[in-house]
Amino acid sequence: MANxxxxxxxxxxxxAWNIWWGREKRYLNRNVGDLSEADFSRADFSGADFxxxxxxxxNLSEANLSRADLSRADLSEAILSGAxxxxxxxxxADLSRADLxxANLTRADLSKADLSKADLSKADLSKATLISTNxxxxxxxxxxxxxxxxxxxxxxxIIQKNLTITLxxxxxxxxxxxxxxxxxxxxxxxxxxxxxxxxxxxxxxxILGRFTSERKQILDAIRxxxxxMNYSPILFDFEKPNNRDIIETISTLAHMSxxxxxxxxxPTSIAHELAYIVPNLPSVPFVPILQRTKREYSMFDSFxxxxxxxxxxxxxxxxxxxxSLREKVIEPAxxxxxxLQKIKTFKEEKTYQDDE
Numbered sequence: 001m002a003n004x005x006x007x008x009x010x011x012x013x014x015x016a017w018n019i020w021w022g023r024e025k026r027y028l029n030r031n032v033g034d035l036s037e038a039d040f041s042r043a044d045f046s047g048a049d050f051x052x053x054x055x056x057x058x059n060l061s062e063a064n065l066s067r068a069d070l071s072r073a074d075l076s077e078a079i080l081s082g083a084x085x086x087x088x089x090x091x092x093a094d095l096s097r098a099d100l101x102x103a104n105l106t107r108a109d110l111s112k113a114d115l116s117k118a119d120l121s122k123a124d125l126s127k128a129t130l131i132s133t134n135x136x137x138x139x140x141x142x143x144x145x146x147x148x149x150x151x152x153x154x155x156x157x158i159i160q161k162n163l164t165i166t167l168x169x170x171x172x173x174x175x176x177x178x179x180x181x182x183x184x185x186x187x188x189x190x191x192x193x194x195x196x197x198x199x200x201x202x203x204x205x206x207i208l209g210r211f212t213s214e215r216k217q218i219l220d221a222i223r224x225x226x227x228x229m230n231y232s233p234i235l236f237d238f239e240k241p242n243n244r245d246i247i248e249t250i251s252t253l254a255h256m257s258x259x260x261x262x263x264x265x266x267p268t269s270i271a272h273e274l275a276y277i278v279p280n281l282p283s284v285p286f287v288p289i290l291q292r293t294k295r296e297y298s299m300f301d302s303f304x305x306x307x308x309x310x311x312x313x314x315x316x317x318x319x320x321x322x323x324s325l326r327e328k329v330i331e332p333a334x335x336x337x338x339x340l341q342k343i344k345t346f347k348e349e350k351t352y353q354d355d356e
Contacts, residue, residue: 002038002058010035018049025052036074046084056094096134126167140178144168147185150178203232206253208273209263218263218291221318225325231258251277259285259333264312265294278303283344285336287329288312289321310336 010017025033033052039059048068056074062082071091081101091111098118106124111131119139127147137157144164161176165185175181205226209219219235226233234253254260254277262274278286285308288300292314303309313328315321 001034002036003034006033006035007038014045014048018047021049021051021053041079061099135178145178145181148178148182150182153178155179203230204257205231205233206250206257206260207233207235207263208250208260209235210266212266215263215266218265218318218321221322222261222263222325225322226330229326229330247273247276251280254281254284257284259287259337261287261289261329261333263290264288264300265291274300274303278306278309282306282308283340284308285310285333285340287333289329290314292316308336308340 009020021033034054035050035058036054036056037058038055040063041059041061042063043060044064045060045068046064046066048065050065050073051069052072053070054074055070055078056076057078058075059079060083061079063080064084065080065088066084067087068085069089070093071089073090073093075090075098076094077097078095079099080103081099082103083100084104085100085108086104086106087108088105089109090113091109093110093113095110095118096114096116098115100118100120100123103120103123105120105128106126108125108128110133111129112133113130114134115138116134116136117138118135120143121139121141122143123140124144125140125148126144128145128149130148130150130153132152133150134154135158136154137159139159140161140163141159142162142164146165146167155178158178160178162174163176163178163181164172164174165181166173173184175184207219207222207226209215223233223235234257250273260281286303286306287310290312300312310332313324313332315324315328
C-alpha cells in the first residue's frame with residue numbers, strides 16, 4: 001500500500017513533491033517512494049518526477065502524466081487507461097500487465113521498458129520510442145503507430161492487428177505487424193526508400209567469381225559495363241573460407257537479383273555454392289561465362305536441365321567479353337527474365353482459376 005507520508009506530500013502539489021523526491025530518492029529505502037495501489041484517477045501529475053517510484057497497481061486512469069519522469073518506475077498492473085502520457089519518460093520502467101487501453105503515449109519514451117502482457121489496445125503510440133522494449137504477449141490491437149520508432153523489440157506472443165500508420169486526418173492505412181508497419185510507412189513516405197526497393201527488385205545483378213588478380217580484372221570490367229547499362233551490380237568474392245554463412249549470404253543476394261552472372265573460368269571453391277543456389281532459384285536467370293581456353297568443371301553439366309540456366313557464353317579475352325556483353329549476356333538474360341515472368345503469371349492465373 002502507498003506510504004501515507006508520500007501521499008501527504010503529493011497532495012501539496014507536484015512542485016513540492018518533485019523537490020522532496022529529488023532529495024529523498026538519493027537515500028532510498030523500502031518505504032520511501034511507495035505509492036502502490038493508490039487512487040490517482042484523473043489527477044494532474046504533468047511534469048512529475050516519479051523516477052524509481054513504486055506505482056504498482058495504482059489507479060491512474062484518465063490522469064495527466066504528460067512529460068512526467070517515470071523512468072525505472074514500477075507500474076506493474078497499474079491502471080493507466082485513458083491517461084495522458086504524452087512525452088513521458090518510461091525508460092526501463094516496469095509496465096508488465098498494466099492497463100493502457102486508449103492511453104495517449106505520443107512521443108513517450110518506452111526504451112527498455114517491460115510491457116509484457118500489458119493491454120495497449122486503442123492506445124496512441126504515434127512517434128513513441130520503443131528500443132529494446134519487451135512487448136511479449138502485449139495487446140496492441142487498434143493502436144495508432146504513426147512515426148513510431150521500434151527497434152530490437154521482443155514480440156513473442158504479441159497481439160498486433162489493425163495498426164494504423166497514418167495520421168487521423170489522412171486516409172487510414174492499417175497493417176497487422178509492428179515491424180512491417182515501419183517499413184510500409186517508409187515506403188509510402190520516402191522516395192529514396194522506394195528507389196532502393198525498385199533497385200533491388202529490378203536492377204540488381206549478382207556477379208560471382210574469384211578475386212584472383214587475373215579474374216578480378218574480368219569481374220570489375222563486367223561490373224563497370226553493367227553500371228553503364230543502369231544496372232546495380234554486386235560483386236561476390238568466392239576467395240573466402242567455405243562455410244554456411246557465406247552460402248546463406250549468396251542465397252539471399254541471389255534471390256534479390258534480376259539475374260546472375262557467374263565466371264566459371266576458375267571454378268575452385270565455387271562449385272559447392274552453385275550446387276546450393278542454382279537448383280533453388282527457378283525465377284532468376286543464371287548466365288555462366290567461360291574463357292574459351294578453359295573447360296567447365298564436370299559437375300556443371302547437372303545444371304543444364306534447369307530452364308533458368310542459360311547456355312555458357314565462351315569469350316576470347318577481356319576485350320571480346322566487353323564488346324559482346326550486351327548481345328551475348330545481357331540481352332539473353334533479359335529475354336529469360338521475361339520468359340520466366342510469363343510462366344509465373346500463367347501459373348498464378350491457372351491456380352486462381354482452379355480455386356474458383
